[in-house]
Amino acid sequence: MLTDWRVAVMAAIFCTGVLLTCIETNAQSMSKEIASRVEIYAIPSLTISDQQFLTRDANGKPVTVAGEFRIAQGSGRLPVVVMMHGSSGVGPSIEPWAHQFNAMGISTFVIDGFSGRGLTAVGPNQALLGRLNLIIDIYRSLEILAKHPRVDPNRIVLMGFSRGGQAALYASLDRFNKLWNRSGVQFAGYIPFYPDCSTTYATDTEVAARPIRIFHGTPDDYNPVASCKRYVARLQEAKRDVVLTEYPDSQHGFDSGLLGLSTVAVSTNAQTARNCHLKEGEGGQLMNADTQAPFTYKDPCIELNPHVGGNPATAMEARKAVSDFLQALFKLE
DSSP states (O other), X not given: OHHHHHHHHHHXXXXXXXXXXXXXXXXXXXXXXXXXXXXXXEEEEEEOXXXXXXXXXOOSEEEEXXXXXXXXXXXXXXXXXXXXXXXXXXXXXXXXXXXXXXXXXXXXXXXXXXXXGTOSOOTTOGGGSOTTHHHHHHHHHHHHHHTOTTEXXXXXXXXXXXXXXXXXXXXXXXXXXXXXXXXXXXXXXXXXXXXXXXXXXXXXXXXXSSOEEEEEETTOSSSOHHHHHHHHHHHHHTTOOEEEEEETTOOBTGGGGGGTXXXXXXXXXXXXXXXXXXXXXXXXXXXXXXXOSXXXXXXXXXXXXXXXXXXXXXXXXXXXXXXXXXXXXXXXX
């Protein structure tokens, strides 16, 4: 009886060893774009007005947003790209980016700033959430990543799309980092895709001494590139490391072309501040720079129904440019 028991145990140990060996072998043969591990994080954050953000008033509504951390295959501390979604929340166009970065040996952290706030989209009504809230989510995510044993805290890049691209752009401001970033580290670079650059903040040319790479489409009528050109010109005059790459034939959301999408459609009732030029006024109040009146989303400069659509050729070109940038920045082999 005892012998049978010992045989059973030895058999179980043998089978377990074989199973683990098989798993390890399969892991070694997995496609590089498959993450070796996925972790889901609850991120304590806040919902506040833009004015509260600008005045460091944290007396808002505590919320918990979420982050999906995909750890790339490899060992030790790896570089990470943090991704922030746009006005429609985390959509399918983020997926090919995550796979591309994971294939390069770069982990990804995708933030969902909407679900925890009871939102799915804010495109039809941008007033549902102050735009600067996503920057708080970004900095809170950075706190988590900076302490993670599989993350190189000196090689974390921030990437965002549309509303998230705007957050990625302005998260570079020294002032905002001092107000809200408690992680003890800074992003190694910033990659905003088709952001809204129409707001002028106090001291907004004082940005982190890190590269900023903006990607935009010339015919974009949701977040027109003209405002980004003006901001980039001011940043370059201040000797900041910023480059705007402009695609002459690509509408808003052109990187959905990575999914094979090439149809340009009118986004019904999507709300865009197309002709608004905003500036930070006294006490953190956002003002319409043309009328000098406090800005609201009922302002006459708001327009509806912009064009949105993918461009596979541009998307592939942008993907290569981003990959080359990260390859050099992270010193990947």
